[in-house]
Amino acid sequence: xxxxxxxxxxxxxxxxxxxxxxxxxxxxxxxxxxxxxxxxxxxxxxxxxxxxxxxxxxxxxxxxxxxxxxxxxxxxxxxxxxxxxxxxxxxxxxxxxxxxxxxxxxxxxxxx
Amino acid sequence: xxxxxxxxxxxxxxxxxxxxxxxxxxxxxxxxxxxxxxxxxxxxxxxxxxxxxxxxxxxxxxxxxxxxxxxxxxxxxxxxxxxxxxxxxxxxxxxxxxxxxxxxxxxxxxx
Numbered sequence: 394x395x396x397x398x399x400x401x402x403x404x405x406x407x408x409x410x411x412x413x414x415x416x417x418x419x420x421x422x423x424x425x426x427x428x429x430x431x432x433x434x435x436x437x438x439x440x441x442x443x444x445x446x447x448x449x450x451x452x453x454x455x456x457x458x459x460x461x462x463x464x465x466x467x468x469x470x471x472x473x474x475x476x477x478x479x480x481x482x483x484x485x486x487x488x489x490x491x492x493x494x495x496x497x498x499x500x501x502x503x504x505x
Numbered sequence: 506x507x508x509x510x511x512x513x514x515x516x517x518x519x520x521x522x523x524x525x526x527x528x529x530x531x532x533x534x535x536x537x538x539x540x541x542x543x544x545x546x547x548x549x550x551x552x553x554x555x556x557x558x559x560x561x562x563x564x565x566x567x568x569x570x571x572x573x574x575x576x577x578x579x580x581x582x583x584x585x586x587x588x589x590x591x592x593x594x595x596x597x598x599x600x601x602x603x604x605x606x607x608x609x610x611x612x613x614x615x616x
Contacts, residue, residue: 481547481548
Protein backbone atom coordinates (compact mmCIF):
# COMPACT_ATOMS: atom_id res chain seq x y z
CA UNK A 394 0.00 0.00 0.00
CA UNK A 395 1.30 3.42 -0.95
CA UNK A 396 1.77 5.84 1.89
CA UNK A 397 -0.35 8.56 0.29
CA UNK A 398 -2.78 7.64 -2.46
CA UNK A 399 -4.69 9.77 -4.91
CA UNK A 400 -6.73 8.95 -7.96
CA UNK A 401 -4.60 10.06 -10.90
CA UNK A 402 -7.59 11.23 -12.90
CA UNK A 403 -8.08 13.15 -15.01
CA UNK A 404 -11.09 14.50 -13.19
CA UNK A 405 -13.19 16.56 -15.57
CA UNK A 406 -15.78 19.02 -14.31
CA UNK A 407 -17.73 21.76 -16.08
CA UNK A 408 -17.03 25.38 -15.26
CA UNK A 409 -18.97 26.48 -12.19
CA UNK A 410 -19.26 22.98 -10.72
CA UNK A 411 -17.72 21.65 -7.52
CA UNK A 412 -14.55 19.61 -7.96
CA UNK A 413 -13.89 17.02 -5.29
CA UNK A 414 -10.37 15.64 -4.88
CA UNK A 415 -9.59 12.83 -2.48
CA UNK A 416 -6.52 11.49 -0.75
CA UNK A 417 -5.96 8.57 1.63
CA UNK A 418 -2.91 7.94 3.78
CA UNK A 419 -1.52 4.97 5.64
CA UNK A 420 0.09 6.45 8.79
CA UNK A 421 -2.63 6.67 11.42
CA UNK A 422 -0.42 9.00 13.46
CA UNK A 423 -0.20 11.65 10.71
CA UNK A 424 -0.61 15.18 12.02
CA UNK A 425 -0.30 17.61 9.13
CA UNK A 426 -1.99 17.60 5.76
CA UNK A 427 -1.46 19.82 2.76
CA UNK A 428 -2.80 20.42 -0.70
CA UNK A 429 -0.51 21.76 -3.41
CA UNK A 430 -1.49 22.91 -6.87
CA UNK A 431 0.93 22.38 -9.73
CA UNK A 432 0.47 23.81 -13.18
CA UNK A 433 2.21 22.02 -16.01
CA UNK A 434 5.93 22.78 -15.99
CA UNK A 435 5.69 24.83 -12.80
CA UNK A 436 6.54 24.22 -9.16
CA UNK A 437 4.02 23.03 -6.56
CA UNK A 438 2.21 25.87 -4.80
CA UNK A 439 0.77 25.43 -1.32
CA UNK A 440 -2.95 26.21 -1.34
CA UNK A 441 -4.33 24.61 1.83
CA UNK A 442 -3.12 23.13 5.08
CA UNK A 443 -5.23 21.35 7.68
CA UNK A 444 -4.26 19.89 11.03
CA UNK A 445 -7.47 18.88 12.82
CA UNK A 446 -10.59 16.95 11.94
CA UNK A 447 -13.32 18.81 10.13
CA UNK A 448 -13.49 21.43 7.44
CA UNK A 449 -11.26 24.40 6.72
CA UNK A 450 -12.41 26.96 4.20
CA UNK A 451 -10.36 29.50 2.28
CA UNK A 452 -12.18 31.31 -0.48
CA UNK A 453 -13.40 28.76 -3.02
CA UNK A 454 -11.34 26.00 -1.43
CA UNK A 455 -12.42 23.72 1.41
CA UNK A 456 -10.17 21.07 2.91
CA UNK A 457 -11.82 18.24 4.81
CA UNK A 458 -9.99 15.92 7.19
CA UNK A 459 -11.21 12.66 8.70
CA UNK A 460 -8.42 11.07 10.71
CA UNK A 461 -10.52 8.07 11.76
CA UNK A 462 -10.99 7.12 8.11
CA UNK A 463 -7.54 8.37 7.14
CA UNK A 464 -8.61 10.57 4.31
CA UNK A 465 -8.34 14.20 3.39
CA UNK A 466 -10.21 15.91 0.58
CA UNK A 467 -10.19 19.20 -1.26
CA UNK A 468 -13.35 20.79 -2.61
CA UNK A 469 -13.13 23.55 -5.18
CA UNK A 470 -16.37 25.47 -5.53
CA UNK A 471 -17.32 27.39 -8.67
CA UNK A 472 -14.51 25.71 -10.59
CA UNK A 473 -12.79 27.85 -13.20
CA UNK A 474 -10.68 26.85 -16.22
CA UNK A 475 -7.73 28.41 -14.37
CA UNK A 476 -8.13 25.70 -11.71
CA UNK A 477 -7.05 23.11 -14.28
CA UNK A 478 -3.85 21.69 -12.81
CA UNK A 479 -2.46 18.72 -10.92
CA UNK A 480 -3.34 18.69 -7.23
CA UNK A 481 -0.89 17.05 -4.87
CA UNK A 482 -1.81 15.77 -1.44
CA UNK A 483 1.03 15.77 1.12
CA UNK A 484 1.12 14.30 4.60
CA UNK A 485 3.51 14.59 7.50
CA UNK A 486 3.49 12.12 10.37
CA UNK A 487 5.51 10.30 12.98
CA UNK A 488 6.09 7.36 10.72
CA UNK A 489 7.38 9.61 7.93
CA UNK A 490 9.98 11.35 10.04
CA UNK A 491 11.02 14.83 9.10
CA UNK A 492 9.52 14.87 5.66
CA UNK A 493 6.39 15.36 3.69
CA UNK A 494 5.15 12.36 1.75
CA UNK A 495 3.42 13.30 -1.47
CA UNK A 496 0.76 11.52 -3.40
CA UNK A 497 1.23 11.18 -7.15
CA UNK A 498 -1.39 13.85 -7.78
CA UNK A 499 -4.80 14.17 -9.41
CA UNK A 500 -5.16 15.96 -12.73
CA UNK A 501 -8.14 18.30 -12.74
CA UNK A 502 -9.62 19.65 -15.95
CA UNK A 503 -12.28 22.33 -15.82
CA UNK A 504 -14.15 22.67 -19.09
CA UNK A 505 -15.67 25.97 -20.12
CA UNK B 506 9.79 39.09 -1.73
CA UNK B 507 9.90 35.76 0.09
CA UNK B 508 11.20 33.18 -2.30
CA UNK B 509 13.26 30.11 -3.06
CA UNK B 510 15.59 30.47 -6.01
CA UNK B 511 17.34 27.77 -8.01
CA UNK B 512 20.03 27.95 -10.64
CA UNK B 513 20.32 26.98 -13.36
CA UNK B 514 16.73 26.54 -14.49
CA UNK B 515 17.71 24.35 -17.41
CA UNK B 516 20.82 22.24 -17.82
CA UNK B 517 21.94 19.77 -20.45
CA UNK B 518 25.11 17.88 -19.62
CA UNK B 519 26.97 14.69 -20.42
CA UNK B 520 27.44 11.56 -18.39
CA UNK B 521 30.11 11.89 -15.74
CA UNK B 522 30.55 15.66 -15.76
CA UNK B 523 30.15 16.95 -12.22
CA UNK B 524 27.50 19.60 -11.71
CA UNK B 525 25.97 21.66 -8.93
CA UNK B 526 22.46 23.06 -8.72
CA UNK B 527 22.22 25.94 -6.30
CA UNK B 528 19.28 26.69 -4.02
CA UNK B 529 18.80 29.73 -1.86
CA UNK B 530 15.95 30.95 0.34
CA UNK B 531 15.38 34.31 2.02
CA UNK B 532 12.75 33.27 4.56
CA UNK B 533 15.17 32.24 7.32
CA UNK B 534 13.77 28.70 7.20
CA UNK B 535 15.70 26.04 9.04
CA UNK B 536 14.38 23.20 6.90
CA UNK B 537 15.43 22.73 3.28
CA UNK B 538 14.92 19.82 0.95
CA UNK B 539 15.56 18.56 -2.57
CA UNK B 540 13.01 16.61 -4.62
CA UNK B 541 12.97 15.09 -8.03
CA UNK B 542 9.80 14.72 -10.04
CA UNK B 543 9.39 12.10 -12.72
CA UNK B 544 6.28 11.20 -14.75
CA UNK B 545 4.22 8.57 -12.98
CA UNK B 546 6.45 8.62 -9.90
CA UNK B 547 5.49 11.94 -8.38
CA UNK B 548 7.70 13.95 -6.07
CA UNK B 549 10.43 12.00 -4.32
CA UNK B 550 12.71 13.43 -1.69
CA UNK B 551 16.44 13.21 -2.32
CA UNK B 552 17.99 14.88 0.75
CA UNK B 553 16.85 17.23 3.43
CA UNK B 554 18.45 19.45 6.04
CA UNK B 555 17.04 20.40 9.40
CA UNK B 556 19.62 23.14 9.97
CA UNK B 557 23.17 24.23 9.18
CA UNK B 558 25.52 21.23 9.02
CA UNK B 559 22.59 18.82 9.55
CA UNK B 560 21.60 16.79 6.52
CA UNK B 561 19.92 13.44 6.01
CA UNK B 562 18.92 11.12 3.21
CA UNK B 563 15.48 11.10 1.73
CA UNK B 564 13.97 8.35 -0.37
CA UNK B 565 16.29 8.47 -3.39
CA UNK B 566 19.73 9.76 -2.29
CA UNK B 567 21.94 7.55 -4.48
CA UNK B 568 24.13 9.56 -6.84
CA UNK B 569 23.57 12.87 -5.06
CA UNK B 570 25.37 14.92 -2.43
CA UNK B 571 24.33 17.99 -0.50
CA UNK B 572 25.86 20.43 1.93
CA UNK B 573 24.43 23.04 4.28
CA UNK B 574 27.15 25.45 5.31
CA UNK B 575 24.86 28.45 5.52
CA UNK B 576 21.23 28.63 6.55
CA UNK B 577 20.04 30.16 3.29
CA UNK B 578 21.85 27.85 0.84
CA UNK B 579 21.45 24.16 0.10
CA UNK B 580 23.25 23.09 -3.10
CA UNK B 581 22.66 19.74 -4.78
CA UNK B 582 25.74 18.09 -6.21
CA UNK B 583 25.86 15.35 -8.82
CA UNK B 584 29.43 14.06 -8.78
CA UNK B 585 29.05 11.80 -11.82
CA UNK B 586 25.67 12.31 -13.46
CA UNK B 587 24.03 9.48 -15.34
CA UNK B 588 21.09 9.47 -17.76
CA UNK B 589 18.76 8.07 -15.08
CA UNK B 590 19.21 11.36 -13.22
CA UNK B 591 17.47 13.21 -16.02
CA UNK B 592 14.56 14.76 -14.19
CA UNK B 593 12.87 17.90 -12.90
CA UNK B 594 14.41 18.98 -9.61
CA UNK B 595 12.82 21.15 -6.96
CA UNK B 596 14.33 22.74 -3.91
CA UNK B 597 11.99 23.60 -1.04
CA UNK B 598 12.26 25.32 2.30
CA UNK B 599 9.95 25.45 5.27
CA UNK B 600 9.37 24.75 8.90
CA UNK B 601 10.31 21.15 9.55
CA UNK B 602 7.94 18.66 8.00
CA UNK B 603 5.24 21.24 7.87
CA UNK B 604 4.48 23.78 5.18
CA UNK B 605 7.10 23.83 2.47
CA UNK B 606 7.66 26.36 -0.29
CA UNK B 607 9.13 25.33 -3.58
CA UNK B 608 11.63 26.91 -5.92
CA UNK B 609 10.89 27.24 -9.65
CA UNK B 610 12.57 23.96 -10.58
CA UNK B 611 15.62 22.87 -12.57
CA UNK B 612 15.15 20.71 -15.61
CA UNK B 613 18.21 18.51 -15.99
CA UNK B 614 19.02 16.37 -19.00
CA UNK B 615 21.99 14.00 -18.88
CA UNK B 616 23.03 12.53 -22.21
